[in-house]
Amino acid sequence: MHDIRLLRDQMDHLREGMRRRGKLDELGPLLDRAEALEKDRRDAIRAAEEMQAQRNRISQEVAQLRRAGENADALMAEGRTVGEQIASLEARRQAVEAEMQDILLQLPNLTLDEVPAGGEEANDVVRTWGTARASDGTVVPHWEVGERLGVFDLARGAKISGSGFIVYRGLGARLVRALMNFMVDVHVDEHGYEELWVPLLVNRATMTGTGQLPKFEDDMYAVANDDLFLIPTAEVPVTNLYRDEILEPGELPRGFVAFSACFRREAGSAGKDTRGLLRVHEFDKVELVRYATPENSRAELELLTSHAETMLQRLELPYRVLRLAAGDTGFSSAMTYDLEVFAPGVGKWLEVSSCSVFTDFQARRANIRYRAAAGEKPRFVHTLNGSALAFSRIIAALLEQHQMPDGSIAVPKALQPYLGRDTLR
């Protein structure tokens, strides 16, 4: 959510931001409407507050008269009239603010200047690591080799829950545990993150704090009886950890790592990448979240991204880093790097991490602030998050990239202690 003040003094900036995302045609009229509403809003506030001040004066005079034992009927009648006027001014103000809020919630974050304008075609590859195996038909897709090795059971997952729900079994189930322990250990022991284990069901306020609600309610699994939602990513509970709080001087930057299951309805996604592990309704993920100062948040994005990249290097999975163009950058993000690993069996680059800086866009919504020094005014923190990493696609990539000619899988060195062997066969 943007600062309302931008509507007063930075309309050009807002308009330019929407244009770079390719959304000016869609959102330009909303900006115009919001600009007009902002004037109405302030007029309504001023009018209502003047009346409230008058009511307060009347009440005090009534109190004085009564204390002196005099009659205050005339003043009380005047107060009643003023009260009625206040009620109608307040109603007008609420209507204006509701419409304004509605518009503000629809405006995406402004991207940083270095983010190129345009859509997906304007993404750049900023670096690559390792040499991906050629997709020459010698590598069997992960769903075939995975079923053959018995590491997962897609049919039974579909039976007990539906398509897009995976049963991992045997070494596959152990691989999930191994990945979880490996990744969390590295982030805690080497990168200094605090480990969290968080609820998977969260309330409406939490979902609104990180921006999933109100716009994306249909993409969420919900528990209607209790008005709770299954999290689409641990970003949601973790970023909300300090919602409506003020951090004290010296507490920034802070980093949190959490393993969690992630639930995605993705109602419109049927038909694309439906086979295997590439697009599923429930998957596991290790998520990194950072709180930073505005001065450091840009540098923190590089740090966070490097932490995610470390995981891929240790898993010996060749990858590339994309800087997303404005139009491909998520709603709340100011700048995003995607990490993609190559899966030679399916011949695709798979997005396994998305590292973003949200500037103060999420913090304003979730009301997370900090004090730079004792006695100073609180300011909004900058939030960042990135996956490090998303399991199902990593498992797909491992099964393809490390596939041996005999169909067995070479386990990367870093994972061997966690898995207790060097080969899956």
Add this chain to the structure above:
RNA sequence: GGCGCGGUGGCAGAGUGGUUGAAUGCACCGGUCUUGAAAACCGGCGGACCCGAAAGGGUCUCGUGAGUUCGAAUCUCACCCGCGCCGCCA
């Protein structure tokens, strides 16, 4: 799920309709004193918003939302959260 009690400023804790945004203590910030520190003393000390170049003025905020009233931290209703006991339970 049932019954009971309770939610006030960073914390503790007064306050049951009228100059209460809120006593008091602690914490915190500035100062005096001191070689320095502590103690003591003096002063300051929540947040959001509106008007204003500023100085300053105003509004809202005592869990949340509605209501009663000229006036609500104080009264009414609903909801949320916490604590205690009982029931159920991995």
